[in-house]
Amino acid sequence: MATDVVTAPTPERADRSKVPTRRRRKPILPRVWHFASFGAPGVLIYLCFVMAPILISFGYSLTNYNPFNPPTKFVGLENYKNLFSDETFLTALWVTTVLTLIVVIVPNVLGLGIALLLDKKGWLYNALRTVFFTPVILSSVVVSIIWQKLLDDQGPVNQALRAFGVEHPPGWLSDPDIALYSVASIVCWQMLGFCVVVYLAGLQGVPAELLEAAEIDGAGPWRRFRAVTWPLLAPSLTINTVVMLISAFKTYDYVKVITNGGPGSGTTATIAFNVLATGLDANHAGYASAMAVVMLTIVAVVTTIVLQFLRKREVDL
Known part of the structure; x- marks a missing residue:
């Protein structure tokens, strides 16, 4: 007698084509090596010529380092405490602040006006x-020497003023x-051309x-400038302000010459x-390093605040 064989139903096989397959991640070592091969030279240059001098200067600022008067002793924050009671440093801080405000x-203002005329x-x-x-590409030392001769008490500027009847012309440098x-x-005269070029580039990017x-x-020229041109010049204003701020705060060569x-x-x-006068002329390298660290801190903080404010303004506009 034949018997019927009953087979259990087999579950339907899953369609493998519908199962998402996980992509194999590339090995991380080749990617790190690829990044290092391109980024390492720039990083090394930055570390050697930017970060290392800053760290060394900070280390010197905590000592009484004088290369001609050893031994060097650790003084902690003494140099920084003395700075803010030093009339010479406080006067220099005020002078630098006034100079920076003028140069910024x-x-x-003049660069924007000239750029509008030359657009x-x-x-x-x-x-x-x-x-x-042209003045931007000249050496600041050359510019300083030329203007020193022009603004001398017996220089061409005062001679011209005397020719026009000014008996006692001002002592521009005395x-x-x-x-x-x-x-x-x-400084403004030499940096003016930079601002003009940056604003011209911004004006040429304003859609006609x-x-x-x-x-x-029905908007007039002033209305068009205020509502259309000026908001689109926000990136140019950011560039000019930050560059002028940093350049003015570290002014040395003009003053020296x-x-x-x-x-x-x-x-x-x-x-x-x-x-430089304290570190090189007076050989008080530790005290001069403290000045440099304070100057770096002020520039970094002020630049960061200004940059964040101007970038926020760009987004709001």
């Missing part, structure tokens, strides 16, 4: 752009009340369609000038 504001096509405007940018503003004006639409809506910190007692001496 004046080239930005046209033609060989004349191209030539004027070259004229305004009067303690004027000398700082004369130095700041020279927006200006035409605003003009059709033009006034040597005078006239009088430190009327034009900046922090950078005092750092």
Whole structure:
């Protein structure tokens, strides 16, 4: 008698094509090596020429290091405490602050105005752009020597004023009340071309369609500038402000060549000038290092605050 064989139903096989397959991650070692081969040179240069000097300077600032008067002793924060009761350093801080404010504001305002005037096509405007940018590529020492001769008490500027009837022309570099503003004006003169070029680049990026639409809506030149052009120049303002701020705060060469910190007692001496004078002329390297660390801290903090504010303004606009 034949018997029926009953087989249990087999479960349906899963369709393997529908099962997501996990991608194999590439080995991490080749990726690290790829990054290191391209990034290592730049990182090494940064560590050797930026971070190492900063750390060494900070280490010296905690000592009384004087290369010609050993031994070197650890003094902790004594140098920093003395700084903020040192009239010379406080005066230099005030001088640097005034100089920085002038150099940040004046080239930005004048540079924007000149850029608006030169934002046209033609060989004349191209030539004027070259004229305004030429001082930027000159050495600051050369510029300082030229202006020192021009602004001397018996120099061409005062001779011209006497020819126009001014009996007692100002002592541009010999009067303690004027000398700082004369130095700041020279720095502004050289940096003006940089601001002009950056603003010109920003103006050329303003879409003509927006200006035409605003003009059709009845907006005048000032209204078009305030509502269309100025908001789109926010990145240019950020670049110019940060560059001028850093450049002005570390001003040394102009002061050294033009006034040597005078006239009088430190009327034009900046922090950078005092750092080198204290460290190289007086050989108090530990105290000078403390000045340099404080200057670096101030520049880093102020630059960060200004940069964050201007970037936030770019986003809001």
